[in-house]
Amino acid sequence: MSGTQSKIQNPKSKIEWVRRFPNASGLVVLTLVLILIPLNIQNNYILTILIFVAQFTMLTIGLSLLMGYAGQISLGQATFFGIGAFTTAILSATFGLSPWLALVSGVVLAAGVAYLVGLLIFRLRGHYLAMATLGMNIILFLVLTQEVEWTGGPSGFRGVPDLTLGTLTLTSDTHYFYVFWFFTLIVIALSLNIVNSRVGRAMRALHTSEIAAETVGIDTNAYKLKVFALSAAYGGLAGGLHATYLGFISPSTFGISVSIELVVMAVVGGLASVWGGLFGAGIVMLIEQYLRSAIKVIIPNASGEQEIIAFGLILMLIMIFIPEGLFSGLVNAAKRRYAKGIVSTAAQEG
Protein backbone atom coordinates (compact mmCIF):
# COMPACT_ATOMS: atom_id res chain seq x y z
CA MET A 1 0.00 0.00 0.00
CA SER A 2 2.34 2.68 1.22
CA GLY A 3 5.19 0.65 -0.25
CA THR A 4 4.20 1.30 -3.87
CA GLN A 5 3.74 4.95 -3.10
CA SER A 6 7.18 5.35 -1.66
CA LYS A 7 8.68 3.48 -4.60
CA ILE A 8 7.25 5.99 -7.05
CA GLN A 9 8.28 8.92 -4.95
CA ASN A 10 11.68 7.63 -4.00
CA PRO A 11 14.34 7.71 -6.72
CA LYS A 12 16.65 5.66 -4.49
CA SER A 13 14.38 2.62 -4.53
CA LYS A 14 17.31 0.33 -5.39
CA ILE A 15 19.09 1.38 -2.24
CA GLU A 16 15.80 0.95 -0.39
CA TRP A 17 15.62 -2.61 -1.69
CA VAL A 18 19.08 -3.39 -0.42
CA ARG A 19 18.15 -1.89 2.91
CA ARG A 20 15.02 -3.96 3.03
CA PHE A 21 16.99 -7.14 2.41
CA PRO A 22 20.30 -6.64 4.20
CA ASN A 23 22.55 -9.71 4.23
CA ALA A 24 20.69 -10.92 1.14
CA SER A 25 23.93 -11.25 -0.80
CA GLY A 26 25.43 -13.44 1.90
CA LEU A 27 22.41 -15.71 1.81
CA VAL A 28 22.49 -15.99 -1.99
CA VAL A 29 26.17 -16.93 -1.99
CA LEU A 30 25.67 -19.45 0.79
CA THR A 31 22.71 -21.00 -1.05
CA LEU A 32 24.70 -21.42 -4.26
CA VAL A 33 27.63 -23.00 -2.43
CA LEU A 34 25.28 -25.36 -0.62
CA ILE A 35 23.55 -26.42 -3.83
CA LEU A 36 26.92 -27.22 -5.38
CA ILE A 37 28.42 -29.17 -2.48
CA PRO A 38 26.55 -32.52 -2.86
CA LEU A 39 26.99 -32.36 -6.63
CA ASN A 40 30.75 -32.44 -6.13
CA ILE A 41 31.16 -34.33 -2.91
CA GLN A 42 29.89 -37.89 -2.79
CA ASN A 43 31.75 -38.74 0.40
CA ASN A 44 29.08 -39.65 2.95
CA TYR A 45 31.35 -38.88 5.89
CA ILE A 46 31.80 -35.28 4.78
CA LEU A 47 28.09 -34.90 4.02
CA THR A 48 27.21 -36.21 7.46
CA ILE A 49 29.58 -33.72 9.08
CA LEU A 50 28.00 -30.92 7.04
CA ILE A 51 24.51 -32.08 8.03
CA PHE A 52 25.57 -31.85 11.67
CA VAL A 53 26.98 -28.39 11.01
CA ALA A 54 23.52 -27.39 9.76
CA GLN A 55 21.87 -28.91 12.79
CA PHE A 56 24.20 -27.12 15.21
CA THR A 57 23.84 -23.89 13.26
CA MET A 58 20.10 -23.86 13.91
CA LEU A 59 20.67 -24.52 17.61
CA THR A 60 23.50 -22.01 17.90
CA ILE A 61 21.61 -19.22 16.16
CA GLY A 62 18.77 -19.70 18.61
CA LEU A 63 21.25 -19.40 21.44
CA SER A 64 22.88 -16.34 19.85
CA LEU A 65 19.53 -14.56 19.70
CA LEU A 66 18.86 -15.44 23.31
CA MET A 67 22.33 -14.80 24.79
CA GLY A 68 24.02 -12.44 22.36
CA TYR A 69 21.09 -10.21 21.53
CA ALA A 70 18.66 -10.45 24.43
CA GLY A 71 21.37 -11.15 27.03
CA GLN A 72 19.63 -14.11 28.67
CA ILE A 73 21.87 -17.03 29.53
CA SER A 74 20.79 -20.59 28.77
CA LEU A 75 22.85 -23.63 29.67
CA GLY A 76 20.00 -25.93 28.77
CA GLN A 77 19.44 -25.40 25.08
CA ALA A 78 19.76 -29.14 24.41
CA THR A 79 16.46 -29.52 26.26
CA PHE A 80 14.55 -28.20 23.26
CA PHE A 81 16.76 -30.18 20.91
CA GLY A 82 15.64 -33.25 22.84
CA ILE A 83 11.98 -32.29 23.02
CA GLY A 84 11.92 -31.79 19.26
CA ALA A 85 13.68 -35.08 18.60
CA PHE A 86 11.60 -37.25 20.92
CA THR A 87 8.29 -35.63 20.02
CA THR A 88 8.99 -36.24 16.34
CA ALA A 89 10.14 -39.78 17.04
CA ILE A 90 7.26 -40.78 19.30
CA LEU A 91 4.54 -39.16 17.20
CA SER A 92 5.76 -40.59 13.92
CA ALA A 93 6.97 -44.03 15.04
CA THR A 94 4.65 -44.83 17.93
CA PHE A 95 1.52 -43.04 16.74
CA GLY A 96 2.08 -43.28 13.00
CA LEU A 97 1.71 -39.56 12.39
CA SER A 98 3.24 -38.17 9.19
CA PRO A 99 6.89 -37.36 9.92
CA TRP A 100 6.40 -33.78 8.73
CA LEU A 101 3.43 -33.26 11.06
CA ALA A 102 5.42 -34.88 13.86
CA LEU A 103 8.29 -32.50 13.12
CA VAL A 104 6.00 -29.47 13.28
CA SER A 105 4.52 -30.78 16.54
CA GLY A 106 8.03 -31.09 17.94
CA VAL A 107 8.79 -27.47 17.06
CA VAL A 108 5.52 -26.23 18.57
CA LEU A 109 5.95 -28.31 21.73
CA ALA A 110 9.56 -27.13 22.22
CA ALA A 111 8.47 -23.48 21.85
CA GLY A 112 5.49 -24.04 24.14
CA VAL A 113 7.58 -25.68 26.85
CA ALA A 114 10.11 -22.83 26.61
CA TYR A 115 7.33 -20.28 27.01
CA LEU A 116 5.93 -21.99 30.11
CA VAL A 117 9.35 -22.58 31.65
CA GLY A 118 10.20 -18.96 30.82
CA LEU A 119 7.21 -17.72 32.79
CA LEU A 120 8.88 -19.22 35.86
CA ILE A 121 12.59 -18.71 35.29
CA PHE A 122 12.73 -15.20 33.86
CA ARG A 123 12.19 -13.92 37.37
CA LEU A 124 15.83 -14.93 37.67
CA ARG A 125 18.87 -13.22 36.26
CA GLY A 126 22.50 -13.99 35.44
CA HIS A 127 23.95 -17.01 37.24
CA TYR A 128 20.58 -17.97 38.68
CA LEU A 129 19.02 -18.07 35.25
CA ALA A 130 21.95 -20.17 34.00
CA MET A 131 21.46 -22.61 36.88
CA ALA A 132 17.71 -22.84 36.26
CA THR A 133 18.22 -23.67 32.58
CA LEU A 134 20.83 -26.23 33.57
CA GLY A 135 18.29 -27.75 35.94
CA MET A 136 15.72 -27.83 33.15
CA ASN A 137 18.14 -29.83 31.02
CA ILE A 138 18.80 -32.29 33.85
CA ILE A 139 15.06 -32.81 34.34
CA LEU A 140 14.60 -33.55 30.63
CA PHE A 141 17.50 -35.99 30.72
CA LEU A 142 15.96 -37.81 33.69
CA VAL A 143 12.57 -37.98 31.99
CA LEU A 144 14.14 -39.35 28.82
CA THR A 145 16.08 -42.06 30.68
CA GLN A 146 13.29 -42.99 33.12
CA GLU A 147 10.21 -43.05 30.91
CA VAL A 148 11.40 -46.21 29.21
CA GLU A 149 7.94 -47.09 27.91
CA TRP A 150 7.81 -43.93 25.80
CA THR A 151 11.39 -43.01 25.09
CA GLY A 152 13.17 -46.33 25.11
CA GLY A 153 15.18 -45.21 28.14
CA PRO A 154 18.99 -45.08 28.17
CA SER A 155 19.30 -47.49 25.24
CA GLY A 156 17.44 -45.06 23.00
CA PHE A 157 14.56 -44.93 20.58
CA ARG A 158 14.74 -46.87 17.34
CA GLY A 159 12.83 -46.81 14.08
CA VAL A 160 12.02 -43.17 13.45
CA PRO A 161 10.58 -43.13 9.92
CA ASP A 162 12.24 -41.12 7.16
CA LEU A 163 10.81 -37.89 5.85
CA THR A 164 8.98 -38.05 2.55
CA LEU A 165 8.55 -35.55 -0.27
CA GLY A 166 5.55 -36.57 -2.35
CA THR A 167 6.27 -40.15 -3.31
CA LEU A 168 9.98 -39.81 -2.63
CA THR A 169 11.21 -41.14 0.69
CA LEU A 170 14.29 -39.23 1.81
CA THR A 171 16.97 -41.74 2.63
CA SER A 172 20.38 -40.70 1.31
CA ASP A 173 22.78 -38.25 2.90
CA THR A 174 22.38 -35.98 -0.12
CA HIS A 175 18.61 -35.79 0.48
CA TYR A 176 19.09 -34.91 4.09
CA PHE A 177 21.86 -32.49 3.27
CA TYR A 178 19.38 -30.46 1.25
CA VAL A 179 16.62 -30.77 3.83
CA PHE A 180 18.84 -29.69 6.71
CA TRP A 181 20.37 -26.77 4.86
CA PHE A 182 17.02 -25.68 3.46
CA PHE A 183 15.74 -25.23 7.02
CA THR A 184 19.03 -23.75 8.18
CA LEU A 185 18.86 -21.09 5.47
CA ILE A 186 15.31 -20.29 6.56
CA VAL A 187 16.47 -20.00 10.17
CA ILE A 188 19.33 -17.70 9.13
CA ALA A 189 17.04 -15.53 7.00
CA LEU A 190 14.32 -15.21 9.66
CA SER A 191 16.90 -14.44 12.33
CA LEU A 192 18.65 -11.81 10.25
CA ASN A 193 15.29 -10.16 9.62
CA ILE A 194 14.49 -10.18 13.30
CA VAL A 195 17.79 -8.70 14.49
CA ASN A 196 17.64 -5.96 11.87
CA SER A 197 14.26 -4.69 13.02
CA ARG A 198 12.43 -2.94 15.79
CA VAL A 199 12.36 -6.29 17.60
CA GLY A 200 16.14 -6.69 17.31
CA ARG A 201 16.70 -3.20 18.66
CA ALA A 202 14.41 -3.89 21.60
CA MET A 203 16.33 -7.10 22.33
CA ARG A 204 19.70 -5.35 22.27
CA ALA A 205 18.26 -2.58 24.43
CA LEU A 206 17.07 -4.94 27.12
CA HIS A 207 20.46 -6.66 27.02
CA THR A 208 22.29 -3.40 27.78
CA SER A 209 19.88 -1.95 30.32
CA GLU A 210 16.68 -3.66 31.23
CA ILE A 211 15.50 -0.70 33.23
CA ALA A 212 16.12 1.76 30.39
CA ALA A 213 14.31 -0.55 27.97
CA GLU A 214 11.33 -0.65 30.31
CA THR A 215 11.20 3.12 30.62
CA VAL A 216 10.85 3.55 26.87
CA GLY A 217 7.88 1.18 26.98
CA ILE A 218 9.47 -2.15 26.06
CA ASP A 219 7.78 -5.07 27.79
CA THR A 220 11.09 -6.75 28.61
CA ASN A 221 9.56 -9.87 30.11
CA ALA A 222 7.41 -10.51 27.03
CA TYR A 223 10.46 -10.08 24.82
CA LYS A 224 12.51 -12.52 26.87
CA LEU A 225 9.74 -15.09 26.70
CA LYS A 226 9.35 -14.73 22.95
CA VAL A 227 13.08 -14.96 22.23
CA PHE A 228 13.32 -17.97 24.48
CA ALA A 229 10.40 -19.63 22.67
CA LEU A 230 11.93 -18.79 19.30
CA SER A 231 15.32 -20.23 20.25
CA ALA A 232 13.50 -23.32 21.51
CA ALA A 233 11.61 -23.61 18.22
CA TYR A 234 14.93 -23.60 16.36
CA GLY A 235 16.18 -26.25 18.76
CA GLY A 236 13.04 -28.34 18.30
CA LEU A 237 13.42 -28.11 14.54
CA ALA A 238 17.03 -29.28 14.72
CA GLY A 239 15.96 -32.11 17.03
CA GLY A 240 13.13 -33.28 14.82
CA LEU A 241 15.34 -33.33 11.76
CA HIS A 242 18.04 -35.12 13.75
CA ALA A 243 15.58 -37.87 14.69
CA THR A 244 14.39 -38.44 11.13
CA TYR A 245 17.92 -38.36 9.73
CA LEU A 246 19.47 -40.86 12.13
CA GLY A 247 16.34 -42.92 12.70
CA PHE A 248 17.74 -43.60 16.18
CA ILE A 249 17.98 -41.20 19.09
CA SER A 250 19.26 -41.66 22.61
CA PRO A 251 19.03 -39.40 25.67
CA SER A 252 22.79 -38.82 25.83
CA THR A 253 22.58 -36.64 22.69
CA PHE A 254 20.46 -34.17 24.65
CA GLY A 255 22.40 -33.87 27.88
CA ILE A 256 24.16 -30.96 29.53
CA SER A 257 27.42 -31.55 27.69
CA VAL A 258 25.64 -30.80 24.40
CA SER A 259 24.17 -27.63 25.91
CA ILE A 260 27.66 -26.56 26.92
CA GLU A 261 29.00 -27.39 23.48
CA LEU A 262 26.32 -25.15 21.99
CA VAL A 263 27.44 -22.29 24.21
CA VAL A 264 31.01 -22.91 23.03
CA MET A 265 29.88 -22.76 19.41
CA ALA A 266 27.95 -19.55 19.98
CA VAL A 267 30.90 -17.94 21.77
CA VAL A 268 33.48 -19.07 19.21
CA GLY A 269 31.41 -17.76 16.32
CA GLY A 270 30.51 -14.56 18.12
CA LEU A 271 27.51 -14.22 20.37
CA ALA A 272 25.79 -11.16 18.96
CA SER A 273 25.82 -12.32 15.37
CA VAL A 274 23.57 -14.56 13.31
CA TRP A 275 26.34 -15.40 10.86
CA GLY A 276 28.51 -16.12 13.89
CA GLY A 277 26.17 -19.01 14.69
CA LEU A 278 26.93 -20.65 11.36
CA PHE A 279 30.60 -19.88 11.75
CA GLY A 280 30.83 -21.17 15.31
CA ALA A 281 29.02 -24.41 14.54
CA GLY A 282 31.22 -25.01 11.49
CA ILE A 283 34.54 -24.21 13.14
CA VAL A 284 33.86 -26.17 16.31
CA MET A 285 32.78 -29.23 14.31
CA LEU A 286 35.91 -28.89 12.19
CA ILE A 287 38.19 -28.53 15.19
CA GLU A 288 36.56 -31.52 16.85
CA GLN A 289 37.09 -33.71 13.80
CA TYR A 290 40.67 -32.57 13.45
CA LEU A 291 41.47 -33.02 17.13
CA ARG A 292 40.05 -36.52 17.12
CA SER A 293 42.65 -37.62 14.60
CA ALA A 294 45.48 -35.27 15.61
CA ILE A 295 45.51 -36.25 19.26
CA LYS A 296 45.79 -39.93 18.38
CA VAL A 297 49.04 -39.11 16.56
CA ILE A 298 50.52 -37.27 19.53
CA ILE A 299 49.19 -39.52 22.28
CA PRO A 300 48.50 -42.94 20.74
CA ASN A 301 46.29 -44.26 23.51
CA ALA A 302 44.30 -41.04 23.97
CA SER A 303 40.68 -41.27 25.01
CA GLY A 304 38.03 -38.55 24.68
CA GLU A 305 39.38 -36.64 27.65
CA GLN A 306 42.47 -35.14 26.04
CA GLU A 307 40.37 -33.93 23.18
CA ILE A 308 38.26 -31.91 25.60
CA ILE A 309 41.39 -30.36 27.14
CA ALA A 310 42.65 -29.16 23.77
CA PHE A 311 39.20 -27.92 23.07
CA GLY A 312 39.02 -25.92 26.28
CA LEU A 313 42.40 -24.41 25.49
CA ILE A 314 41.21 -23.21 22.10
CA LEU A 315 38.12 -21.74 23.69
CA MET A 316 40.23 -19.85 26.23
CA LEU A 317 42.51 -18.48 23.53
CA ILE A 318 39.52 -17.21 21.58
CA MET A 319 37.99 -15.60 24.65
CA ILE A 320 41.28 -13.87 25.45
CA PHE A 321 42.27 -12.69 21.99
CA ILE A 322 39.01 -12.44 20.02
CA PRO A 323 36.30 -11.98 22.64
CA GLU A 324 33.84 -10.75 20.01
CA GLY A 325 34.05 -14.16 18.34
CA LEU A 326 35.69 -15.39 15.16
CA PHE A 327 33.11 -14.04 12.75
CA SER A 328 33.09 -10.44 13.99
CA GLY A 329 36.82 -10.68 14.63
CA LEU A 330 37.54 -11.60 11.02
CA VAL A 331 35.07 -9.04 9.66
CA ASN A 332 36.65 -6.30 11.76
CA ALA A 333 40.16 -7.33 10.75
CA ALA A 334 39.11 -7.25 7.10
CA LYS A 335 37.56 -3.83 7.59
CA ARG A 336 40.72 -2.49 9.21
CA ARG A 337 42.86 -3.86 6.40
CA TYR A 338 40.49 -2.41 3.83
CA ALA A 339 40.47 0.99 5.58
CA LYS A 340 44.28 0.92 5.74
CA GLY A 341 44.41 0.13 2.03
CA ILE A 342 42.25 3.14 1.24
CA VAL A 343 44.37 5.39 3.40
CA SER A 344 47.62 4.20 1.82
CA THR A 345 46.34 4.51 -1.76
CA ALA A 346 44.99 7.95 -0.92
CA ALA A 347 48.39 8.90 0.45
CA GLN A 348 50.07 7.66 -2.72
CA GLU A 349 47.67 9.57 -4.92
CA GLY A 350 47.98 12.71 -2.81
Place this chain on the structure above:
Amino acid sequence: MPANVSNEAILLEANHLFKSFGGILAVNDVDLAIQTGQITALIGPNGAGKTTLFNLISGTHSLDQGEIVFEDRRISGLTPHQIAALGVVRTFQNLQIFGNMTVLENVMVGCHLQGRIGFITAALRWPGVAAEEARLNDLAMEHLSMVGLARHANHLAASLPYGQQRLVEIARALAVKPKLLLLDEPAAGLTRVETEALDELICRIRDSGITVFLVEHDMNLVMGIADQIIVLHYGQKIAEGTPARVQSNPAVIQAYLGADWHQPNSTSTEGLIQNRAAKLQNPEQQDA
Protein backbone atom coordinates in the same frame (compact mmCIF):
# COMPACT_ATOMS: atom_id res chain seq x y z
CA MET B 1 -1.69 28.28 46.23
CA PRO B 2 -1.66 24.51 45.49
CA ALA B 3 -4.67 24.00 47.71
CA ASN B 4 -7.27 25.62 45.49
CA VAL B 5 -5.99 24.78 42.04
CA SER B 6 -8.67 23.23 39.80
CA ASN B 7 -8.36 19.50 39.20
CA GLU B 8 -8.08 19.74 35.41
CA ALA B 9 -4.72 21.44 35.64
CA ILE B 10 -3.19 18.61 37.66
CA LEU B 11 -1.41 16.05 35.52
CA LEU B 12 0.03 13.86 38.24
CA GLU B 13 -0.96 13.61 41.84
CA ALA B 14 0.65 11.59 44.58
CA ASN B 15 -0.97 10.97 47.95
CA HIS B 16 0.73 9.83 51.14
CA LEU B 17 3.66 8.06 49.54
CA PHE B 18 5.77 5.88 51.79
CA LYS B 19 8.85 3.90 50.91
CA SER B 20 11.44 2.44 53.21
CA PHE B 21 14.60 0.51 52.59
CA GLY B 22 15.50 -1.78 55.47
CA GLY B 23 14.17 0.51 58.19
CA ILE B 24 15.21 3.79 56.59
CA LEU B 25 12.23 5.84 55.52
CA ALA B 26 13.38 7.14 52.15
CA VAL B 27 10.02 8.69 51.31
CA ASN B 28 7.87 9.61 54.27
CA ASP B 29 4.27 10.64 53.67
CA VAL B 30 4.84 12.76 50.60
CA ASP B 31 1.98 14.42 48.75
CA LEU B 32 2.56 16.20 45.50
CA ALA B 33 0.74 17.61 42.51
CA ILE B 34 2.30 18.37 39.14
CA GLN B 35 0.55 21.06 37.11
CA THR B 36 0.04 20.49 33.40
CA GLY B 37 2.36 22.47 31.18
CA GLN B 38 4.74 23.63 33.88
CA ILE B 39 8.29 22.90 34.91
CA THR B 40 8.24 21.53 38.42
CA ALA B 41 11.52 21.03 40.19
CA LEU B 42 12.18 18.61 43.02
CA ILE B 43 15.08 19.76 45.13
CA GLY B 44 16.64 18.78 48.39
CA PRO B 45 19.99 17.90 49.94
CA ASN B 46 21.76 14.63 49.15
CA GLY B 47 19.82 11.63 50.36
CA ALA B 48 16.57 13.54 50.61
CA GLY B 49 14.73 10.85 48.64
CA LYS B 50 14.43 12.65 45.32
CA THR B 51 15.56 9.79 43.11
CA THR B 52 13.52 7.33 45.19
CA LEU B 53 10.45 9.45 44.54
CA PHE B 54 11.23 9.33 40.82
CA ASN B 55 11.64 5.57 41.01
CA LEU B 56 8.23 5.32 42.66
CA ILE B 57 6.53 7.46 40.02
CA SER B 58 8.15 5.63 37.10
CA GLY B 59 7.37 2.24 38.62
CA THR B 60 10.98 1.16 39.09
CA HIS B 61 10.32 0.70 42.80
CA SER B 62 7.03 -0.38 44.29
CA LEU B 63 5.30 1.77 46.86
CA ASP B 64 4.94 0.68 50.48
CA GLN B 65 1.86 2.85 50.87
CA GLY B 66 0.00 5.58 49.08
CA GLU B 67 -1.13 6.04 45.52
CA ILE B 68 -0.04 7.88 42.40
CA VAL B 69 -2.66 9.13 39.95
CA PHE B 70 -1.79 10.23 36.44
CA GLU B 71 -4.54 11.82 34.35
CA ASP B 72 -7.20 10.44 36.71
CA ARG B 73 -5.74 6.98 36.41
CA ARG B 74 -4.01 5.12 39.20
CA ILE B 75 -0.50 4.22 38.00
CA SER B 76 0.99 2.91 41.22
CA GLY B 77 1.27 -0.86 40.86
CA LEU B 78 1.78 -0.77 37.10
CA THR B 79 5.05 -1.94 35.55
CA PRO B 80 7.54 0.65 34.25
CA HIS B 81 6.73 -0.09 30.61
CA GLN B 82 3.01 0.35 31.22
CA ILE B 83 3.65 3.67 32.94
CA ALA B 84 5.87 4.75 30.04
CA ALA B 85 3.13 3.80 27.59
CA LEU B 86 0.71 6.07 29.46
CA GLY B 87 3.09 8.98 28.95
CA VAL B 88 5.29 9.18 32.04
CA VAL B 89 8.87 8.85 30.83
CA ARG B 90 12.09 9.34 32.76
CA THR B 91 15.81 9.79 32.34
CA PHE B 92 18.43 8.56 34.76
CA GLN B 93 20.93 10.27 37.00
CA ASN B 94 23.45 7.57 36.16
CA LEU B 95 23.16 7.43 32.40
CA GLN B 96 21.41 4.40 30.99
CA ILE B 97 22.10 4.80 27.31
CA PHE B 98 22.64 1.86 24.97
CA GLY B 99 26.36 2.41 24.45
CA ASN B 100 26.84 -0.28 21.81
CA MET B 101 24.20 1.24 19.55
CA THR B 102 24.41 4.34 17.45
CA VAL B 103 22.90 7.59 18.66
CA LEU B 104 20.13 7.17 16.08
CA GLU B 105 19.40 3.59 17.19
CA ASN B 106 19.18 4.75 20.79
CA VAL B 107 16.47 7.20 19.87
CA MET B 108 14.79 4.65 17.60
CA VAL B 109 14.52 2.37 20.62
CA GLY B 110 12.74 5.31 22.22
CA CYS B 111 10.29 5.22 19.28
CA HIS B 112 9.47 1.61 20.18
CA LEU B 113 5.85 2.36 21.08
CA GLN B 114 5.32 4.18 17.79
CA GLY B 115 6.00 0.93 15.95
CA ARG B 116 3.91 -2.20 15.55
CA ILE B 117 6.31 -4.75 14.07
CA GLY B 118 6.54 -7.92 16.15
CA PHE B 119 8.57 -11.11 15.95
CA ILE B 120 6.59 -12.75 13.17
CA THR B 121 6.12 -9.71 10.95
CA ALA B 122 9.78 -8.81 11.40
CA ALA B 123 10.97 -12.36 10.69
CA LEU B 124 8.98 -12.53 7.46
CA ARG B 125 9.79 -8.94 6.39
CA TRP B 126 6.10 -8.29 5.95
CA PRO B 127 5.28 -5.46 3.58
CA GLY B 128 5.22 -2.37 5.73
CA VAL B 129 8.25 -3.35 7.79
CA ALA B 130 10.55 -1.19 5.68
CA ALA B 131 8.04 1.66 5.70
CA GLU B 132 7.81 1.51 9.47
CA GLU B 133 11.59 1.46 9.83
CA ALA B 134 11.80 4.55 7.63
CA ARG B 135 9.09 6.26 9.66
CA LEU B 136 10.78 5.50 13.00
CA ASN B 137 14.06 6.63 11.50
CA ASP B 138 12.54 10.00 10.55
CA LEU B 139 10.86 10.39 13.93
CA ALA B 140 14.13 9.68 15.69
CA MET B 141 15.97 12.20 13.53
CA GLU B 142 13.41 14.86 14.48
CA HIS B 143 14.08 14.28 18.15
CA LEU B 144 17.83 14.31 17.56
CA SER B 145 17.49 17.66 15.81
CA MET B 146 15.53 18.99 18.77
CA VAL B 147 18.43 18.28 21.14
CA GLY B 148 21.02 19.27 18.52
CA LEU B 149 22.59 15.86 17.93
CA ALA B 150 21.43 15.19 14.35
CA ARG B 151 24.96 15.26 12.97
CA HIS B 152 26.09 12.61 15.46
CA ALA B 153 23.26 10.26 14.47
CA ASN B 154 25.53 7.48 13.21
CA HIS B 155 28.15 7.69 15.94
CA LEU B 156 28.29 5.03 18.57
CA ALA B 157 26.49 6.43 21.61
CA ALA B 158 29.33 5.44 23.95
CA SER B 159 31.81 7.45 21.87
CA LEU B 160 30.10 10.77 22.61
CA PRO B 161 31.27 13.04 25.42
CA TYR B 162 29.33 12.84 28.65
CA GLY B 163 27.26 15.96 28.10
CA GLN B 164 26.05 14.74 24.73
CA GLN B 165 25.23 11.32 26.14
CA ARG B 166 22.85 13.10 28.50
CA LEU B 167 21.21 14.70 25.47
CA VAL B 168 20.90 11.27 23.81
CA GLU B 169 18.97 10.14 26.84
CA ILE B 170 16.70 13.17 26.71
CA ALA B 171 16.10 12.65 22.98
CA ARG B 172 15.31 9.00 23.62
CA ALA B 173 12.83 9.98 26.34
CA LEU B 174 11.21 12.56 24.05
CA ALA B 175 10.84 9.87 21.39
CA VAL B 176 8.50 7.97 23.71
CA LYS B 177 6.10 10.94 23.35
CA PRO B 178 5.79 11.69 27.04
CA LYS B 179 3.08 13.83 28.54
CA LEU B 180 5.18 14.07 31.67
CA LEU B 181 8.96 13.99 31.36
CA LEU B 182 10.92 13.13 34.50
CA LEU B 183 14.51 14.36 34.35
CA ASP B 184 16.76 13.02 37.10
CA GLU B 185 19.59 15.51 37.69
CA PRO B 186 19.97 16.34 33.99
CA ALA B 187 22.72 18.87 34.69
CA ALA B 188 24.92 16.56 36.78
CA GLY B 189 28.42 16.51 35.33
CA LEU B 190 27.72 19.16 32.71
CA THR B 191 29.89 22.22 32.08
CA ARG B 192 28.49 25.70 32.60
CA VAL B 193 27.91 26.20 28.87
CA GLU B 194 26.22 22.82 28.55
CA THR B 195 24.04 23.60 31.56
CA GLU B 196 22.85 26.85 30.01
CA ALA B 197 22.00 25.05 26.78
CA LEU B 198 20.17 22.46 28.84
CA ASP B 199 18.09 25.15 30.59
CA GLU B 200 17.08 26.44 27.23
CA LEU B 201 16.26 22.92 25.99
CA ILE B 202 14.11 22.18 29.03
CA CYS B 203 12.15 25.40 28.44
CA ARG B 204 11.66 24.43 24.79
CA ILE B 205 10.42 21.00 25.87
CA ARG B 206 7.91 22.67 28.19
CA ASP B 207 6.82 25.06 25.42
CA SER B 208 6.22 22.11 23.10
CA GLY B 209 3.51 21.01 25.51
CA ILE B 210 5.35 18.46 27.64
CA THR B 211 5.10 18.85 31.38
CA VAL B 212 8.53 18.60 33.00
CA PHE B 213 9.34 17.32 36.47
CA LEU B 214 13.02 17.46 37.26
CA VAL B 215 15.21 16.53 40.15
CA GLU B 216 18.01 18.93 40.69
CA HIS B 217 20.67 19.18 43.29
CA ASP B 218 21.86 22.62 42.26
CA MET B 219 19.36 25.21 43.52
CA ASN B 220 20.62 28.06 41.38
CA LEU B 221 19.99 26.15 38.19
CA VAL B 222 16.45 25.38 39.15
CA MET B 223 15.49 28.90 40.26
CA GLY B 224 15.80 30.23 36.73
CA ILE B 225 13.55 27.79 34.94
CA ALA B 226 11.16 26.18 37.40
CA ASP B 227 7.57 27.32 37.67
CA GLN B 228 7.03 25.31 40.84
CA ILE B 229 9.47 23.89 43.34
CA ILE B 230 9.01 21.05 45.78
CA VAL B 231 11.59 20.65 48.51
CA LEU B 232 12.31 17.27 50.03
CA HIS B 233 14.33 16.73 53.17
CA TYR B 234 14.91 13.37 54.88
CA GLY B 235 12.12 11.90 52.80
CA GLN B 236 9.58 14.54 53.77
CA LYS B 237 8.20 17.43 51.82
CA ILE B 238 9.18 20.55 53.71
CA ALA B 239 8.09 23.24 51.26
CA GLU B 240 6.54 23.88 47.90
CA GLY B 241 5.57 26.83 45.75
CA THR B 242 7.11 29.33 43.40
CA PRO B 243 10.90 29.77 43.44
CA ALA B 244 10.64 33.06 45.32
CA ARG B 245 8.46 31.58 48.05
CA VAL B 246 10.58 28.51 48.47
CA GLN B 247 13.76 30.53 48.65
CA SER B 248 12.53 32.54 51.59
CA ASN B 249 11.14 29.55 53.43
CA PRO B 250 13.08 29.17 56.71
CA ALA B 251 12.70 25.39 56.69
CA VAL B 252 14.37 25.21 53.28
CA ILE B 253 17.24 27.43 54.31
CA GLN B 254 17.70 25.34 57.39
CA ALA B 255 17.68 22.11 55.40
CA TYR B 256 20.39 23.40 53.11
CA LEU B 257 22.50 25.18 55.71
CA GLY B 258 22.19 22.91 58.70
CA ALA B 259 20.06 22.39 61.77
CA ASP B 260 21.65 24.96 64.08
CA TRP B 261 21.07 27.79 61.71
CA HIS B 262 19.20 30.73 63.18
CA GLN B 263 18.25 34.22 62.09
CA PRO B 264 21.14 36.12 60.52
CA ASN B 265 22.89 38.26 63.02
CA SER B 266 25.73 40.58 62.24
CA THR B 267 27.21 40.90 65.70
CA SER B 268 29.22 37.68 65.68
CA THR B 269 31.64 36.21 63.18
CA GLU B 270 29.44 33.15 62.94
CA GLY B 271 26.49 35.35 62.06
CA LEU B 272 28.45 37.07 59.31
CA ILE B 273 29.43 33.76 57.78
CA GLN B 274 25.80 32.73 57.80
CA ASN B 275 24.78 35.99 56.15
CA ARG B 276 27.27 35.31 53.43
CA ALA B 277 25.96 31.76 53.01
CA ALA B 278 22.41 33.04 52.83
CA LYS B 279 23.41 35.51 50.16
CA LEU B 280 24.96 32.77 48.06
CA GLN B 281 21.84 30.75 48.48
CA ASN B 282 19.35 33.44 47.48
CA PRO B 283 20.90 36.68 46.28
CA GLU B 284 17.70 38.78 46.28
CA GLN B 285 16.84 38.10 49.90
CA GLN B 286 19.96 39.41 51.57
CA ASP B 287 18.53 42.78 52.57
CA ALA B 288 16.31 41.18 55.23
